[in-house]
Amino acid sequence: MKAFFEVLEQLYKKVLFGATLESDSHNYIIYLNPAFSDQDCSTTASSECSDTLGVQGKCQPSSLSVATISVAPVCLKRCPEMSSARETVLLQLTVIKVMVTRILSVETEFHAKEKYREIIKILLKSSDVDSKLTCMFQNSDKLLCHMAAKCLALLLYFQLREKITLNNSWISFCQKNLSEYSESDKVVYCLWTLTAVIKEIFKDTCSQKTEILKQFLTPFHTLFEVFYNSLFSQHFENHKDTSKIINSLICFLELLELLIASRIHLKLHFTCQRILFLKPSCVLDVITWPVPAFVKRKFIIFIKKCLLQKVGEDLCRGSVLAFVLPDRRLDVDLLALADAVLQAVDLGLLTTLSVHGKPSCFGGGAVQPGRERVPGPDHVVLRAASLLIIKSLEIKFQNCASANQMKVDLQRFMSELLTFLKPHLQPSLQSHSHCEWLSRVFIEQDDDMLEAAKASLGIYLKLTRECEATESLTQEKEMWNHHTHENGYNPHCIFLFLLKNIGFDSTVLLDFLISSETCFLEYFVRYLKLLQKDWDNFFTICKYFDVTESKDSINICGCIFSLVQDKSSNQTGPSPLAALGSHRNAHAWVSWASDAASEPVNQVVISEETHVTPQANSLSPTRASQSLVDYDSSDDSEVESTDQSLSSGEQTSLYQEAMKKIQDTVGTSRNKKELSLELQSRPLVPKESNTPFSVDCDIAPNNIVSEVGISYRTVKCFEELQGAIYRLQKKNLFPYNPTALLKLLKHIDAIYNKNMNRL
Structure with a gap:
């Protein structure tokens, strides 16, 4: 086993530096096919090589020529005598992951890339590696599960790029776990793998992103809505182990963001990309659950990004079309989300927000001995909640023609917002300068500050036009100015x-x-x-x-x-x-x-x-x-x-x-x-x-x-x-x-x- 590990280690070094492999591609499979038992890896690999791969003659790992490269030693944790099976499997997964990354990289030399591509195709075709990696999700070793998920995600994307049919066992595994909510960790790794594949699609520079994503989502798009309903219908307080449902919420939230981003930037239209807008109350209800403050923060920031159409912004930067055409159906969905937000605020959403959480610190949240934590509100939540309301009002008013109704809604919701903000603004807002709330709340976040200012200006212009069409503002100028100052816009x-x-x-x-x-x-x-x-x-x-x-x-x-x-x-x-x-x-x-x-x-x-x-x-x-x-x-x-x-x-x-x-x-x-x-x-x-x-x-x-x-x-x-x-x-x-x-x-x-x- 020691010799097996050393050869695998040398293979890792060569792939890491993008070197060309000289031996026959089939000879490398025995070193990349993950072994699951604690028995000697060489015995397992040899039997799999002769039984599974169908290579003529006996497989001899020691005969594989992998040139030694004089590089800095790889930091691998192993026993003095031999490496454990766990470390061997982890190294196998790492080599596979690096090899696929090299294939997708434009910096890899052509002949080396073709050799890697041939090896991965043989591995996928002959060893059922997808099934073996999904089986690792049931392992209690979290590091092994995580590496298996990362490796599987890259292999899935490689298959999509190469137009290779996805493994039915993996599709069945995901369909089974998404069909109904389960607290098992398999659901989390299933969601994480789906998310990782979509991220790879966004990051790639190829021109066929939409077709690749469509092929990938087709087997699952109806199941996402089923899982959405099942997950958000849970009663959080009834769960004994709340960490599992929290993990599921966070993982699915990230997947949901990518689905919406793909709709905006890749112009793909599936029902699963609209589930948030069709049933927004499910996501908004999570903010009222007795979940930790960081979960509420993630959800409210997610809704804010949806209203601003900034979902997936980090992934899409530099990889999407410079000009996004208007989407009437998306406008209708945003209006539904804005109405749901305002309705939730009417029902007391702001009172459920935890604003007095521990402030974030650079390098961690711990306070050094001898120093006291400076009390203060969570400004991230304050900004997100403020922008939620002001942006929702702007979206709603764009589709409203009644000046009186707009005045009533504006006064009601801005009063609610200012009441929510005043206890957290020091010094407090004066009665004559309510308009200062915007610069005070957003002073540390210029992009959100300008989004809020733009939304506020949009509300003012819309309301002014509607009022001028129905009444004379010159006759009620003083009352009109009072209304704009009182409501802070x-x-x-x-x-x-x-x-x-x-x-x-x-x-x-x-x-x-x-x-x-x-x-x-x-x-x-x-x-x-x-x-x-x-x-x-x-x-x-x-x-x-x-x-x-x-x-x-x-x-x-x-x-x-x-x-x-x-x-x-x-x-x-x-x-x-x-x-x-x-x-x-x-x-x-x-x-x-x-x-x-x-x-x-x-x-x-x-x-x-x-x-x-x-x-x-x-x-x-x-x-x-x-x-x-x-x-x-x-x-x-x-x-x-x-x-x-x-x-x-x-x-x-x-x-x-x-x-x-x-x-x-x-x-x-x-x-x-x-x-x-x-x-x-x-x-x-x-x-x-x-x-x-x-x-x-x-x-x-x-x-x-x-x-x-x-x-x-x-x-x-x-x-x-x-x-x-x-x-x-x-x-x-x-x-x-x-x-x-x-x-x-x-x-x-x-x-x-x-x-x-x-x-």
Whole structure:
């Protein structure tokens, strides 16, 4: 047996490095055919070689020539005298898995790949390896079961790629376990294997993905619905061993996500891909079960991804069509899911969520000795629940024509959401600034924040259009504005809070526009179009922000003055800095207070340490495919205007080139100064006053507030963004055509100048 193991070990080394095998393919089968007993592997293999393979003559393992390769020793755990049968089987499965991986890899040399392909085909045809691997699922050794499942999944995908008929024994095994729910571990490994095969289909670069997946799902698609009903009809509290049903839930949830993703990205239509949308209450009910918090978190995140059509996003990235055509049937299913979510919220879904769970820590959840865990809510659940409601409302309103019904639903569900959020937001939301909930909840997750902002803007635009068609908003303007603020969906407030969180930094907006990780381009364009038509309302809200900040500055300066007194008199007691923590922009105002005496107003930089810098290291074709057209062509093209397709390859190359040189263009301090001087040489807004604020914290005169207030800082941010985009465009570094975007920004500048000239 020792000699058998050593030869197998050398075979593993050669396959690992993609070396070509010299001996006859049949000779390798004896080393790859898994042995299940603890008897000597050589005896088992020899008998199987002569009885099963039908090779003429006696099989002699020692005669197989496998050249020794001088590589680092493989870390294999074995006894001094001989390896156990378990270790031998594990090594056999590893060699099979690596060999199939080498066949699927484009980096493997052609002749080596053909030899591996021939060996695997002989193994599948002659040794019934599929049945042997499924038998391993009944083994109590978890590592052996896991390796068997991984190996089987690759072998199944290999058969699909090579158009080899799948083994009937494996199909029967899956059909038997899926026909009714069972707590046995065989169900979990069956689900895991199905999931692994579909993942391989997604990851492959071949053009026949849809046909391969159709062939694979055909024997099972009716059974998935049966298993779905059986699994979610369980009474969790009645199970003695709850770990098994939890494992089944998690495994089936992953499989369900891939089925929905295949419907969206591979355009395959099976009933099993719609079971969530046909019976969404089954999945939503799991959130109300007495299951652990992490299970509820997985389910609510899964539903959120379904509503956002982001299921399977990680697998599909870089491997799907750049432009996904609209699917009317999918829209109907999403509406059914959104209705089910809102109905569940009506029945008290939010009260069942565990928000006070242990916060996640980098490297694990354990707290080091001597340190206390900082209490706090589970922000992942808060974000997911918030996005569930706001996105469900948007989807429902897209299919609703009654303005009164939309107002009633919006008020009811937003009130429910804000009531749910308020205890977990510190400091608490003020009654006059409910719109701040969005930036406060999503400050740590920019992609979800922009999805929520876009959904909120969509609700506002839809409701505005319906109200304008049935009633006069000018007569009820005050009541209408009150409704938008009370329910936290005023688009101007939401956008201004976003700008405040990033310190009115145009480079952050530029990162958002260049990055493919968020929907900022679509949101920003739609908001700019709204801003052109609703400038007066925007300016009124800006003045309210200015008054609020002036009041906050008085309180901040009072705290600073008190701090100086305490420091000079060496008084003991609570530090006044504790009071600063209750203000969102405390650090910004402290910086202002210390520098205002020596610097003019136009040199004071108000920044936020908490702003989120978007990741821009990956290009998702579904996001990157958005290009810009003439946004002024129609008022009804708010959504369609950013859905025009660009070539995915061209977009990717432009994006990568831009990211390589972006820092040299606008990222360094030297070029930022140059850009600032360039923009100041051709100002699009009135020149700032050089009069500094008084350090005694008196409220600034009205003319200064109007020039350096929120509206000015917003337009100044747009002006800097416009300059940065222009510079990148001149050097062909911007990843898409920004002409229409520059046109919108320039129009905002013109509106601002026109209104300032009236004052």
